[in-house]
Amino acid sequence: MRYISTRGGMDPAPFSDTLLEGLAPDGGLTVPEDLPLVDAEQLEAWRGFAYPELAARIIGLFATDIPVQELDRMCRDAYGPEAFAHPEVVPLTPLRGGLALVGLSEGPTLAFKDIAMQFLGQALEHALARKDRTLNILGATSGDTGSAAEYALRGKDGIAVFMLSPLGRMSAFQRAQMYSLTDENIHNIVIDGVFDDCQNLVKALSADLAFKRAHHLGTVNSINLGRITAQIVYYFWAWLRATDDLPAAERAAQQVSFTVPSGNFGNILSGHFARSMGVPIRRLVLAANENNVLDEFFRTGVYRPRGAADTHATSSPSMDISKASNLERFVFDLVGRDPERLNELWRSLDADGVFDLADAQPRFLEEFGLVSGTSTHADRVLAIRSVYEENGILIDPHTADGVTVARDHVEPGVPMLVLETAKPAKFPEIVAEATGTTAQLPPHLAGLLELPQHVAEVESDADALRSFIAERALHG
Numbered sequence: 001m002r003y004i005s006t007r008g009g010m011d012p013a014p015f016s017d018t019l020l021e022g023l024a025p026d027g028g029l030t031v032p033e034d035l036p037l038v039d040a041e042q043l044e045a046w047r048g049f050a051y052p053e054l055a056a057r058i059i060g061l062f063a064t065d066i067p068v069q070e071l072d073r074m075c076r077d078a079y080g081p082e083a084f085a086h087p088e089v090v091p092l093t094p095l096r097g098g099l100a101l102v103g104l105s106e107g108p109t110l111a112f113k114d115i116a117m118q119f120l121g122q123a124l125e126h127a128l129a130r131k132d133r134t135l136n137i138l139g140a141t142s143g144d145t146g147s148a149a150e151y152a153l154r155g156k157d158g159i160a161v162f163m164l165s166p167l168g169r170m171s172a173f174q175r176a177q178m179y180s181l182t183d184e185n186i187h188n189i190v191i192d193g194v195f196d197d198c199q200n201l202v203k204a205l206s207a208d209l210a211f212k213r214a215h216h217l218g219t220v221n222s223i224n225l226g227r228i229t230a231q232i233v234y235y236f237w238a239w240l241r242a243t244d245d246l247p248a249a250e251r252a253a254q255q256v257s258f259t260v261p262s263g264n265f266g267n268i269l270s271g272h273f274a275r276s277m278g279v280p281i282r283r284l285v286l287a288a289n290e291n292n293v294l295d296e297f298f299r300t301g302v303y304r305p306r307g308a309a310d311t312h313a314t315s316s317p318s319m320d321i322s323k324a325s326n327l328e329r330f331v332f333d334l335v336g337r338d339p340e341r342l343n344e345l346w347r348s349l350d351a352d353g354v355f356d357l358a359d360a361q362p363r364f365l366e367e368f369g370l371v372s373g374t375s376t377h378a379d380r381v382l383a384i385r386s387v388y389e390e391n392g393i394l395i396d397p398h399t400a401d402g403v404t405v406a407r408d409h410v411e412p413g414v415p416m417l418v419l420e421t422a423k424p425a426k427f428p429e430i431v432a433e434a435t436g437t438t439a440q441l442p443p444h445l446a447g448l449l450e451l452p453q454h455v456a457e458v459e460s461d462a463d464a465l466r467s468f469i470a471e472r473a474l475h476g
């Protein structure tokens with residue numbers, strides 16, 4: 001299996017190469033040349049597998065340049081009990097009203113990004129060793145992505161992490177998670193500024209090609225195809241678990257729908273790939289918060305990214321986006337994988353800040369099963385309260401956006417699986433507002449807040465950051 005660019009200007013490359021680069025060299029996103037197809041017989045043959053084994057089988061359809069035994073080991077390590085406390089890794093929990101939660105937040109940082117990052121950490125280490133290279137990951141975080149990357153890359157050979165975070169802007173839990181790490185390859189850097197200042201410093205250094213090359217700088221952002229690939233696995237897993245109790249003869253025909261709390265369109269893109277590969281998925285329901293540029297797109301076909309002034313800070317902060325970086329991969333499929341047509345649309349986006357696919361909008365549902373909805377703070381509070389009252393289960397605000405939108409799309413006979421993207425203990429304020437109770441941290445994290453913290457303060461200045469990195473980056 002080889003990988004090409006949505007913009008048509010890249011020679012086909014193997015899976016491992018796509019892990020080390022961000023954008024394709026022509027500015028597009030990498031996609032598989034064709035998606036592997038999986039039939040009902042194959043799905044049944046995988047039914048008895050534990051999560052790590054299933055992951056190795058499915059990722060193996062994409063990562064054909066990684067030896068099978070190596071992939072088995074990587075998935076066992078990525079999804080072992082050290083990272084995922086829950087024995088099932090991704091447990092399903094039924095809720096009243098035809099819904100079930102798909103638990104994606106059992107990993108070290110209690111959010112779904114761990115699932116992709118834990119695999120990516122293994123895959124990067126492997127790819128670097130094979131090329132005899134090192135990689136210095138540079139990133140900015142307002143909390144969640146940075147910690148998932150650090151937990152996935154701590155102690156990995158050939159990799160160092162330089163993670164910028166804004167002073168005084170993260171929760172006590174997020175600070176404790178990141179700053180308590182003592183691994184030598186993890187460098188937490190606090191910047192006296194806001195998240196955008198951190199992001200601008202990362203952009204300045206990434207645009208400095210000479211510096212970037214000299215110090216082997218890279219990123220593990222949400223367009224990384226290794227992350228998207230690892231996320232495909234749980235759509236297979238969730239369908240298998242949702243159909244376990246059916247008579248064997250009825251399983252293949254049983255469709256399920258998924259609702260996905262969405263930001264950068266990474267998670268739901270993996271669902272789109274799983275559906276295209278043959279998982280019996282009826283609807284993929286995209287749930288947005290007040291920053292609903294994607295809900296607008298799926299309802300109208302018009303995609304109009306927003307400026308910073310129109311991007312709101314909400315109580316489901318990991319979905320606060322102005323544009324959705326992975327949407328290009330879906331649009332590529334929508335336009336029949338025609339790079340000419342895709343380039344036209346993105347030229348219009350660059351020139352006018354918008355493109356219009358209103359003519360194609362009916363196909364979103366008809367061909368791709370995609371529908372969408374928006375949820376607000378008041379909806380989140382209601383959803384957290386009602387799920388608690390009806391089931392005795394606490395959910396986090398992102399999952400609450402999912403539950404809100406999912407309830408509008410439940411159909412008789414079709415289980416509606418809502419992806420649980422974070423644990424409620426990370427968001428105590430809104431959980432208390434909704435229920436008057438607080439969610440407990442899992443027992444293995446109970447002492448986290450008391451651990452000593454280590455973080456370097458660096459001036460909000462590109463040169464200061466350059467010299468900090470130059471002194472500590474891995475070379476070779």
Ligand SMILES: *Cc1c(COP(=O)(O)O)cnc(C)c1O
Binds near residue numbers: 262
């Ligand atoms: C990142 C994140 C999302 C959004 O996922 P995308 O892949 O960006 O669409 C939703 N919920 C939580 C908790 C997240 O961390």
